Amino acid sequence: MSDSNHTESEFETITAEGSENPQPVLILAEFETADELMSAAEKVRDEGFKRWDCHTPYPVHGLDGAMGIRPTILPWLVLGGGMTGFVGGLVMQGWMNGVDYKFLISGKPFFSIPASIPVAFELTILLSAFGAFGGMLALNGLPKMFNPLFRSDRFRRATADRFFISIEARDRRFDAPANARFLRDIGANAIEVIEE
């Protein structure tokens, strides 16, 4: 699959085994460095692509701007989790010790705010953290065990030391040969089309 990248053809094609009528699902371009990726990403953005992504071994600073990604709504999910935890924590303690099962111990009030703060605080943090982690998974669509990208052997280096741009076939401007030429022009050193 991944022979030398200086073949005559514009791109290599990877087709899923046993596929009856293979259609391209995405085009994948490899870049050597983060700086090359960054300037290429700006051009892909300016060209008007919508369903595309960069793949990097570490979060590259400035790439969000170069891709035109809008801020995530995640903080609101975390806020929601935190408020649920705090209110829920107070209500739980008030109801359990102040209403449902009252018992006097050391002359302490059945329910008081100061004594309830530690548990309410911990539950605030706990549910906020669930919001942050669960929200991250949900917004990113993870876990996603199957992904056409995993058909590419070259792509394995995306988590080690190479930088990629992928454009999905669902993008309105998708056209494998034309996109391949465009990506080659903006500095890609290898291009693959994945079909399924």
Next chain:
Amino acid sequence: MKHLLEKIPFVRPEILGNAESREIDNTAYSPAERQPWITGDNTNATITDRVCGILEEKPTFGWVMFFLLSLSVLGLLGVFVPFLIFWGVGVWGVNNPVGWGYAIVNFVFWVGIGHAGTLISAILFLFRQKWRTSINRAAEAMTIFAVMCAGLFPGIHVGRAWFAYWMFPLPNQMELWPNFRSPLLWDVFAVGTYFTVSLLFWYMGMVPDLATVRDRAKNGIRKLAYGALSLGWTGSNRQWHVYERSYLLLASLATPLVLSVHSVVSFDFAVSQVAGWHTTIFPPYFVAGAIFSGFAMVVTLLVPARQLFGLKEIITLRHLENMNKIIMLTGMLVGYAYAQEFFIAWYGGVKVEKFAFMNRAFGQYAWAYWIMVSCNVISPQIFWFKKARTNLWIMFIVSIFVNIGMWFERFVITVTSLANDYTPAAWDYYSPKLADVGIMIGAFGLFFTLFALFCRFLPFIAMSEVKGVMADQAHAVAEPKPAEDEGADPAPSPAAGS
């Protein structure tokens, strides 16, 4: 002296297969140029190879020995925990008045150890301390395992361990609810939350690195296991965007959390009426002590680990020196707290308080008190000298002293106040029995066994973060090169901020 460690046969590179890792001194301070955090000629590829190599190559002799030793020490838990559960807490040395013995001492000790991991992973992250990236993964692992050891003790010291679930507010046929006015229940929530959040934070930080291991995996089991654990991560920048925001939020949540956990643990003592416990300095004093002991444990673990796994260029002398500075600082904070306790006992003028503190320093447990003071206050003072801060042997030995000293701190607080309280007729001397010691040592076995497994099966260094630091480092050293193609400069304004 510095190279003595390399001369020990166990650590010889040819046995360990990590000969390439060199010790490079990057601790020299120069205002003109910054020293790199990652030394040597490392690139993204060499970092990946080095860190993944630990998991992919055959286990080294040193690792096998360490694992087997830890596992056999863990066996002590297998013996003494069932013994305790079968016979009850009478097998411990606890008596009347000293109802809190080794179990609570160990609990507080282990929770404290965990704190350095969260400090490194969350607080240093918020302060943008780049040096955290080389050590945060291992330190967080240490946190998880330390909190597991801590959780063991409340589980078994309740006496009837099979009712330990009564600590949780679960609906039951007796229509009882736990007592939320007790600091001991606050502890359940604090430690439970701490463990859960630390685990999420650790795991989430590891997902990109697990994907790296997945993508290098050769055999089916590895592909399956790391594939499942890495959740299908592709390094997508749209995912990184949400991921980084989530990581930042988790760090901001973990920061107040870690400060709260040992504060709540200190409430176990401070909310009671016992002389020597009933003080307002306890929460900050406990938190400082926790960070102090935790950093010592990180040094204890990382000094051998960086030698064994050939990580000297990633966990550099400068990282270790920074940790030693924190050990010295927190050691002095703890020393200040010791002094302040005496001052307030005298200044407050309460007779029992005055007695409690004089009794700590000069009473029947004076030996324990002075072990604590020499280990915690005196021994870190050697770190005023740069030679000591950058000497592996000295830092390792001091870290062991600090571990011992901080264990004794909890022993002194717990036992001296109980053994000699308001009623002299009830005074007694507490000494541990075999089961106390067996469970204490066994917990160390559990800790080191888990740590050994972590070293072998999970990425020891946060590779993706180290690569980010290296990219920044490269930009700081050299002017950014213009891109190869005809495009504009790579660092113009739309790219700023994230």
